[in-house]
Amino acid sequence: MRTEGDFIKVNEWLMPLSWLYGVGVLVRNKLFDLGVLKQKSYSIPVISVGNITVGGSGKTPHVEYLVNLLKDRVKTAVLSRGYKRKSKGYILADRTVTMSDIGDEPFQMARKFDNVYVAVDRDRRNGINRLTGDSETSDVDVILLDDAFQHRYVKPGINILLVDYHRLIIYDKLLPAGRLREPMNGKARADMVIITKCPKDLKPMEFRVLTKAMDLYPYQDLFFTTIEYGELVKVWKTDSDNGGTMTNEQLKDMNVMLLTGIASPKQMVNDLSPLCKSITMMAFGDHHAFCRKDADRINEMFATMPLPRIIITTEKDAVRLEETDGLAEEVRNALYVQPICVRFMLGQEEDFNNKIISYVHKNSRNSILAKGKNDHKPKDSDNTGHRPGTISFRDN
Structure with missing residues (x-):
């Protein structure tokens, strides 16, 4: 209980x-x-x-x-520190910005909301001053x-x-x-x-x-x-994916690898376990930067799982996985995002x-x-x- x-x-x-x-x-x-x-x-x-x-x-x-x-x-503007980004100072997200420039969570929001300013700055005072003072964001x-x-x-x-x-x-x-x-x-x-x-x-x-x-x-x-939880959405969609979503009805027969780099994955395990056939957990640290070695581990574990099988990850993990080299084609085709809201x-x-x-x-x-x-x-x-x-x- x-x-x-x-x-x-x-x-x-x-x-x-x-x-x-x-x-x-x-x-x-x-x-x-x-x-x-x-x-x-x-x-x-x-x-x-x-x-x-x-x-x-x-x-x-x-x-x-x-x-x-x-x-x-x-x-509306969102101002974040941009945790674990590879840049410094104030950055306003635009179409050229990458996940490494602003961090996974700001990048996730910048991609999701077209008409919202998303900026990062460890110095929040400077970030507010830039958002309110720069001509491109002065209407905030x-x-x-x-x-x-x-x-x-x-x-x-x-x-x-x-x-x-x-x-x-x-x-x-x-x-x-x-x-x-x-x-x-x-x-x-x-x-x-x-x-x-x-x-x-x-x-x-x-x-x-x-x-x-x-x-x-x-x-x-x-x-x-x-x-x-929303419907599962495929990360890498193809023309044959019919929208690239998966319903709970389809999920119930699946063996799931839950792939996360978040602080508290236990909640997702508890919530998803009743919805699928089985869960295999692969958890990394919060905001983990996936590398080629991690990709090899993911490929190996996924290959050992029984069919039918898919991989479920979070929205912020997905933006990091998209920049990861070495993921097998089978893994890419089976990778789904679990959208959440409150x-x-x-x-x-x-x-x-x-x-x-x-x-x-x-x-x-x-x-x-x-x-x-x-x-x-x-x-x-x-x-x-x-x-x-x-x-x-x-x-x-």
């Missing part, structure tokens, strides 16, 4: 190092709280999506949810910061904290014993907290237990989301959407929603109090 927090493993023998790490994090956060280290707020709406746990909380599908919510209403209305909960030099208008149901921060420990980037009390900075990857069959009592366990402040909103539970979708749209409506510089309704444009500031151009749930 699954329970919340069931993927957590704590290495007790590393707790002394976690204590030292915690002291460093505490000092850094206190310097921001006291204003010694300066935060900057912006007149343009800035929404941050991040977590306290290292990897695997579902940031990308939640950012994509926000993109889908906003892209037809306002000019709202910026979504991907994985920026600990990037406190920027003060977002809405700070969204994601917490994996299977790795609840209330049960975890600081790095390196556990996987927390900072102490659990850091959740107080969030305006919204979303418990992600919830089982679809959660009972009302379980929602109440989770709500009490998270122990949020009155100014914070708590939401619950679950993962929805769905809000308890009928919370409308409430969440309204809060996001209302914030953007009230604070966007150029938004068609705000045109003629909000002529006063607040200025940037470096103070750490309530900032102009943002909405604070703490005051509502």
Whole structure:
């Protein structure tokens, strides 16, 4: 039987190092709280999506949810660090950019959303300044910061904290014993907290237990989301593929190799196991850069599996596999992507959407929603109090 927090493993023998790490994090956060280290707020709406746990909380599908919510209403930009990219500095995605230039997750979003700016910059302040100041992106209305909960030099208008149901921060420990980037009390900075990857069959009592366990402040909103899987899509399509998709009905007779380079593949194993004949797992580290040696291993393992067989991978793994040399033709023909999206539970979708749209409506510089309704444009500031151009749930 699954329970919340069931993927957590704590290495007790590393707790002394976690204590030292915690002291460093505490000092850094206190310097921001006291204003010694300066935060900057912006007149343009800035929404941050991040977590306290290292990897695997579902940031990308939640950012994509926000993109889908906003892209037809306002000019939207996504700003990411571009983890493990081979470039430096600010880069705006265009048709010539490669996965190596901007990283797998930004590349995935840039390819998926044509009318959205996707940029990478480790210095988020510089990235925001470039997006709002460069002529090619100066019409941007709202910026979504991907994985920026600990990037406190920027003060977002809405700070969204994601917490994996299977790795609840209330049960975890600081790095390196556990996987927390900072102490659990850091959740107080969030305006919204979303418990992600919830089982679809959660009972009302379980929602109440989770709500009490998270122990949020009155100014914070708590939401619950679950993962929805789309039809499998073939990575390398041919004319004979008839659309290149595979339904659950077709999948049930398949022997599946689940090929991943993500932080938490166990959820996918649990979800896909009932849908297919068997699963053979091949897991690499998060954001793994596949090489020729990896391709040889994949080829060898796939060749030993019984027929009929396919390979399922994630969207961000697929963009890296597409640049990998040495994959056998049989592997390429059998490789499918498992698209995922998020769905809000308890009928919370409308409430969440309204809060996001209302914030953007009230604070966007150029938004068609705000045109003629909000002529006063607040200025940037470096103070750490309530900032102009943002909405604070703490005051509502």
